[in-house]
Amino acid sequence: xxxxxxxxxxxxxxxxxxxxxxxxxxxxxxxxxxxxxxxxxxxxxxxxxxxxxxxxxxxxxxxxxxxxxxxxxxxxxxxxxxxxxxxxxxxxxxxxxxxxxxxxxxxxxxxxx
Amino acid sequence: xxxxxxxxxxxxxxxxxxxxxxxxxxxxxxxxxxxxxxxxxxxxxxxxxxxxxxxxxxxxxxxxxxxxxxxxxxxxxxxxxxxxxxxxxxxxxxxxxxxxxxxxxxxxxxxxxx
Numbered sequence: 001x002x003x004x005x006x007x008x009x010x011x012x013x014x015x016x017x018x019x020x021x022x023x024x025x026x027x028x029x030x031x032x033x034x035x036x037x038x039x040x041x042x043x044x045x046x047x048x049x050x051x052x053x054x055x056x057x058x059x060x061x062x063x064x065x066x067x068x069x070x071x072x073x074x075x076x077x078x079x080x081x082x083x084x085x086x087x088x089x090x091x092x093x094x095x096x097x098x099x100x101x102x103x104x105x106x107x108x109x110x111x112x113x
Numbered sequence: 114x115x116x117x118x119x120x121x122x123x124x125x126x127x128x129x130x131x132x133x134x135x136x137x138x139x140x141x142x143x144x145x146x147x148x149x150x151x152x153x154x155x156x157x158x159x160x161x162x163x164x165x166x167x168x169x170x171x172x173x174x175x176x177x178x179x180x181x182x183x184x185x186x187x188x189x190x191x192x193x194x195x196x197x198x199x200x201x202x203x204x205x206x207x208x209x210x211x212x213x214x215x216x217x218x219x220x221x222x223x224x225x226x227x
Binding site for chain 2: 034044090105
């Protein structure tokens with residue numbers, strides 16, 4: 001069974017700090033990895049995706065991928081109260097034939113002013 | 114770019130009636146769209162994969178005769194909840210796939226069945 005695991009949180013960080021969100025996945029054949037943000041009562045919003053080992057930066061967000069360890073993380077620098085949301089990790093597992101993603105249950109982040 | 118719309122954003126219907134939800138990719142073509150359901154404080158649950166011009170693929174436990182999906186064009190998929198019951202009340206979200214299999218989500222439709 002292909003699984004994506006995330007710590008449910010809540011993860012609480014002070015404003016201005018770095019928030020670190022982690023995700024592990026079970027299928028070594030996974031190719032693409034995605035981070036979504038979901039505010040309460042809203043639909044998920046794509047933050048970024050990564051498919052090569054290493055780091056990928058986009059503004060205050062950095063995604064890190066380690067395929068050997070089957071681990072992907074999201075760092076949020078200079079965290080703001082507006083970053084308070086649930087962050088979903090998703091993995092593409094079927095080689096892209098239909099683009100099915102497996103989602104983790106999400107980590108709830110709370111940024112305290 | 115990569116905007117997905119849904120209509121309606123919320124709907125209230127009486128038990129036993131049917132409700133149609135539309136999902137449109139506004140600025141790109143989507144061969145594949147997905148339909149999810151999310152109950153309060155719970156995870157996204159994939160209901161079905163919708164492919165343009167062919168039958169939808171339903172996840173285990175999802176009744177295909179109750180949740181009718183039609184993907185009539187590369188920019189439009191519809192979900193019809195037939196004979197709705199209060200337990201069908203939920204947040205229904207569609208998504209469309211981009212070039213690297215990223216999914217762009219619509220804003221969701223909140224269905225309340227009374």
